[in-house]
Amino acid sequence: MLAKLTSKLWYKDPGFLRLKHASKTVMAVLLAIIVAYLLRIPALGVFVAGFAAGFLMQAVAGERRRYQQKTFVVICLVAIVLFFIGNIMQHNTYWQSGYLIILSFFAVYVRRYGPHFMLATLNLWVMGFIATILPGGWPDALYNSYGVVIASIIAFIVFFYIFPQRKIIAVFDNLRRNFNIVHKILLLSVKQLQVPESSIEHDKKVLGLMTEYREVYALNQNLLATLSVISQDLNAMLAKLVMRQFITGKAMWMIRQNIKDFKQVEEAFPQVIYQYIDDAIFCLAHISQFLSHKKYNANKLQHDISRAEEKLKLLQAALFNDKIIHKEHVVILLNITFSMQRMLSMLTLFHEDFS
Amino acid sequence: MRLHVTTKLAIQAAIAVALAAIIGHYFAETHTYWAMLVAMFVLSQSWAESIKKSLQRIGMTVCGAVVGSLLFFVVPHVLLWEIVCVLIATFFTVYYLGNSYSWSMFFTTILVVFIFAILHDWTFVLFKARIAETFVGAIIAIITAALVFPIRIEEDVKQTIPDLLTAVEQSITDVFSILIAQQKPKKILIHQSLDLYKLFYQLREKYQLMNYEHLFTKTPRKKIKKIMLNLDIALHYLTSVIEIMPKLENFMLTDELRENLQAMQQIMLINLSCLQQQIEMQRVSDEVSSINDVLTVIQNESCNLLRQNCDKGDWINFYAVIFYLKRFNEAIVGFYRENV
Structure with a gap:
């Protein structure tokens, strides 16, 4: 309780x-x-x-x-x-x-x-x-x-x-909380790929997490507005991080939407493509999980980033699979690939800033 | 003479407080200070914000006064209990301060009820006076913000959109210079993506506030919503293009493809400048148009490239850029048509 x-x-x-x-x-x-x-x-x-x-x-x-x-x-x-x-x-x-x-x-x-x-x-x-x-x-x-x-x-x-405040620490705490949310949503996306039909329960869970993400982002916006840090460099750095938090949220939303599109025409794609998408999302989930911790192993994370890049390359190459005939299907795959690339580039930038 | 924005706001504050004092003096009100306090507190950076705060203040003062009065009758009339209530109300007022103006105001009113309970008594006369004076103070603030050096968000938005469109135009020029002239991707390009979102985010916040200014006008909110949606979509695709550009460093184009890309750039820049002219209320010199025709040629030509054994990864990136630029242009044309 x-x-x-x-x-x-x-x-x-x-x-x-x-x-x-x-x-x-x-x-x-x-x-x-x-x-x-x-x-x-x-x-x-x-x-x-x-x-x-x-x-x-x-x-x-x-x-x-x-x-x-x-x-x-x-x-x-x-x-x-x-x-x-x-x-x-x-x-x-x-x-x-x-x-x-x-x-x-x-x-x-x-x-x-x-x-x-x-x-x-x-x-x-x-x-x-x-x-x-x-x-x-x-x-x-x-x-x-x-x-x-x-x-x-x-x-x-x-x-x-008495209990002196550190608002800057709260900004970073919020960023980490959002990475945890990204991690959860990506894992749910992997689950969604595996089940034949998406359930209302599943959608509710994702929407709840999305709302949570937006609220945490709004908290950081609020903190940034009331922070009034005197150093301009520090202010700019925090503003940049919060802006990236916004873009990461958008990328996550894109991944979700694109996977929904993908599920609607899933029979058009060979099994191997499922596997590639699954692997790539799993890698991204792993990276965001790393970033959600205060201390993490930078080498292991770098290794995961390389793995994710590799998986995305495989997915790109799969676009030329002979079994995908319609142009619209290629576009759906393209969208999934780029939304994941966008997420990866944001997570990489965060990792660079944190380290 | 152009006054600094803080000078304008300072004059507004002084006039609002003076008006509240004059009105209180004229009607021989005993609690004029509440109106003065409210006028000073709800005056904000812009007229829209002042309206928003005034509405919140009035609403939450009524709620707070009702709840506070009920509590006043429930809680034993002993100094210790009243002090405890004051401390609890202080806690929640500060807890919500800077996070929720409405809740902060709600608890402030409860705080006022118990401060009066300690000093004198809380009566129905005070209850009415508190609500009436809050109303007067809020109205004074709205009128002052509207008439004395008014700072309209709408004007601010009208200045921000051209800034955003100029940044978009610059990004499009950079993207095509990399594609057509095979220049090395500029490092700043990726920062442009962040800057574009920053500008867009500021714009979106202002748009939300603008709704309050439009409480007194007939501007259709749906239209504004659609414009923002189109802009959001356009930026989403443009930033995606920007992020792909560094990967197209070694992509070789045929002359025909280059010519068609130039034509595509031309159409997109014309569309952007039409939108710019429309927003700045100038005469629109050209017609907005779709890039579908030139795009079909580019798509066919790029398929030939694929047959000529170009790198598949590069080709996908190129194809994605073209696809995203198409969507970007559709959003810009949509924005233009909504804005007519």
Whole structure:
């Protein structure tokens, strides 16, 4: 039961990134409330410390740890100042509105210096905004800002020193999960070739796996969008890998469709062609299985790649088999061959990148 | 003067917040800040995105307020319990943040219910105010995004398609220069395949968003879907051709075959330029046409090559290229006809 739940959670949230972050946020909020309470700050200050910790936990910009730490310190300082000013202005509606309008402009304008500031500036805006609606004035504003100081320190410690995140690792985890899916679908394709008629159960299984592939791919797209890695090379490399993930998915879909076409006119092909297709798909499945592991034997994988190339060459040569008379049948075989070649070239590129 | 996109968005945000403040002041609303908050949060990179977020925000706020209110009546009115509810709602808000805007908003509203429960009380007046102010804020954001320096996805798409078609044209020219002039395949060719997909993927995402802009127009969605499908098919075959090209390095052609391939290239480039002109709203100078006639000659001629003992592997690759180019051209012609 627990294992099932864990695997479901992992499926929706690979690397438990979101789970960890949400738990850390709750922890930061609780700690900030407790510390503020122990320091005998007035009740409103305790409340401010709690919610500021929650918002500051979302205000980290960039992906490199050092960069994150530097920007986080600046963001916290700005948050304290903005909160204080907003809280002081609380009594005057016009000043309050003017302050929020100017703040809105700059919160968005700062994105010019990098999209990774988007969440941070939005959270800063919220801090300034909340300050204008909470009871304030002198000296409450001072106590409330003290709450933000406490929240900043706690958010810093919790974010950087308790279960630190590594989103890049999750991108690679997702890639490996997709190779596992490719492996399963290819094995199912081999099975489909062997049975006389395809069953609804079989199609359902494949469609389920295809949906899973798309969802994992979407997760990586999402990670890539929120990653905001500062190094352009690293960004480009990750974008390239995710794009290849997309093409691999398409190649897999092509193989599936082409095998369906093949099955419809199967009597037109001699038995030996079945064997070649079977062998080639099996090799591809084996390669994707290798790539689904964190550590694999590169030599063995290279050997499998050579074997797959060999099988595809045999399949190409089989196109000239005298028993295949109709042009359309040649085209069906051609399509199968090229979809598998496409898959092989993608898997080879992944192997080169991984090694 | 051309403003930077972030400057435009910043002005939009400032005006939206100002409008929310003015409306709140005019109607003497006590919870204007919700409208301000919503206006600021749903304003996005484009008008379409702002509409999408506004709809999600309104829908999930209503759901969250209903569920939150029910929970408020069920949970004992003790500070400890209310704090536990706040922490649970905080957990789920952050859990869905950046992954599902809708769910994040749902839990945010539950969070708001319990924060109010701790600070004052949660009443039916607050329930109504929360929904009404969210609605006002969302409408302000949609109107501001539509009227103040509007950023339309449709315009962006109109710029992206020509970029994609130019890249396609370049790839076709490269493919034929390898085939006809027997040039060595360029290393960059395989990267072109990835770049084409990258451009296509961006385009597809924008198309999906464009649906929201078309909520207020009569643009047929089916037509757009068909155009995207044709483009997808065209790219699928073109990238397949690109991947085969390095294998055709030593394939020798006859003069007749070369001439026919040139004719085929000519037709394909004309078709592409017709499509380009059509998309850029220019007068289309030529007619799109099929390559079937020239293709039959090429297929027959290539069969002669096979009889002359050319390498069978090379021949298959050549045949596949021709077959895929045919399918590519059909998709481009289909795209053109759908777009008329």
